[in-house]
Amino acid sequence: MSKLKIGIIGCGGIAHAKHLLALAKLADLVEITAFCDIIKGRADTASKQYGAVGAKTYTDYKQLIQDDAIDAVHVLTPNISHSTITVDALEAGKHVMCEKPMAINSQEARNMLDAAKRTGKKLTIGYQNRFREEALMLKEACNDGYLGDIYLAKAHAIRRRAVPTWGVFMDKEKQGGGPLIDIGTHALDLTLWYMNNYKVKSVSGSVFHELKDQNRANMFGQWNPDEFEVEDSAVGFIKMENGATIFLESSWALNTLDVREAMTTLCGTKGGAEMRRHPVSGKPDLHLNAEMFGKLVEIKPEMNPSIPYYGSRVEDEGDREARQWIEAIMEDKEPLVKPEEAYMVTTILEAIYESARTGKEVTLTSL
Template sequence: MSKLKLGIIGCGGIAHAKHLPALAKLSDLVEMTAFCDILEERAEVAAKQYGAEGAKTYTDYKQLLEDKTIDVLHVLTPNSSHSSITIDALEAGKHVMCEKPMAINSLEARKMLDAAKRTGKKLSIAYQNRFREDALMLKEACDDGFLGDIYLAKAHAVRRRAVPTWGVFMDKEKQGGGPLIDIGTHALDLTLWYMNNYRVKSVSGTAFHKLKDQNRANMFGKWNPAEFEVEDAAVGFIKMENGATIYLEASWALNTVDVREAMTTLSGTRGGAEMRRHPVNGNPALSLNTEMYGKLVEITPEMISSIPYYGSQEETEGDREARQWIEAIMEDKEPLVKPEEAYIVTTILEAVYESSRTGKEIILD
């Protein structure tokens, strides 16, 4: 089978941190032939480092879409442009991997979903945390019934002081929000996926703007308070149609020491699960709990991805995400992250913001 030709729209931080290195490891399956960014220099740098021979660069993505040889596009732009670029790409006959979140609101996400169905092209959203070792094991445990019926969950996306000071993260118009839509989206996606429950009844929540002036101890350096247009923290309470509930917490800046990101706590009728960081190496750590033979039991599996000195190569969650996505296209199967699921995530996040703005519980259809 011939290689897929792939284009990149948006050659900034997330492209270089995840997508480009992961796709480069799939040189037997894909070749990157087009790179687009509003800053010509960024597109040229990416093309020089990762592009196939003769790779083209663009500053206007619509010109890139005219290249009928391109099979797949990765949309890695600010949130506000996810929907319009993705829809144009699908209409141009390309399969699309779009960075999270799917869109800045449910209306735009619905348009993306409709375009994928109308064109018959594959669409997936970049929720790479599903591909972590601990995440994959927990999903298997949930599907096997180890937890039973999961009726209570907490979705964690909490940083103490880690406000991203680069790019447009603090720009409400371009991003649609702050930590809730940026990292809360990962925690919520994981939680819904484990519960296998996307039927939402109602949402309430609060977005906080409290710590914009406390910027001296930030992990990524001081931010300009005048540019901090989005919330510094947010919480949401989600009720599902079957009575299950989810507590969602997200922060870039919060006075707490209980920090964890893209993780969840699950309680079911047969057992529970807790995702945290390992206290020594900082890697994701999973703990399963249940009752066994009249005793309370906690199971903590080892997460070993490679054997030192034996030439094994560690595979990241970004690598697994890219491979599963490309294989889904080549083998004509569903991607692990379905756009219908990502649409529900966006709908819930939008409802948390709306509840905070109005002070009311939002009832969802």
């Protein structure tokens, strides 16, 4: 079988931190034949490190997608351009992996969804946290009915002081918002996926701009308060049509010790589940709880044990995400992250911002 030819649009931090590393491990299945970035040097650097022989570089994505040899593209640009580039790539006959969030608002996300349906090309969104080991196990538990009907959930995306100071993260026009759209999107995606419930009745929320001057202890170094255009924290309350509720919390800067990112707490009619941070490693930890033989029990599964000096097969969530995406194309099957699901995540986030702006509850029409 011939290798899939991949084009990369956007050669910044997320390209190098996740996508290029993961695709490089799939060299038997894919080759990266084109790179595009508005800064040519970044495209050239990525091409030299990860490109196939003869790989091309561009500063205009429209030239890249005109290459008929390219099968799929990864859209790794600021949020404001996700929709435009994705729609153009789909119309050009390419499958598209687009980084999260799907788009800067629900209308642009809808444009992407419609284009995928119209062209018949595959579209997925970069919610790699679904592919964490404990996340996959929890999904299996939910599918098997271990928790029963999940009627109450909390979506956690809380940093104490970790405001990203590079790129355009603090630029409201280019990103659409701050921690809510940046990391809250991961927590909400996980929670909806576990509940398997995308029928939303109403949304209310609040956003805060309170700590922009408290920048001395930031993980990524001090930021310029004058450039901090987006919220530092936000919360949302989501009511589903069947009465289930979700509380979503997100922050880049918040005076709290309960720090959890891309995690969820689920309460069902038979049992519950909670993602926490491991007290030593800081990695996600899964705790299941239930009643058994008249007693309350807590179960903590062991994840990916290894033997000293021998180790184990190393595959992180980014690797699993890339492999599943490439297999979905090659085997003509649905990607794990469906665009309809990502569309609802974007719609809810937009409704939280709208509720915060107006001070009113926002009613939604489900898909």
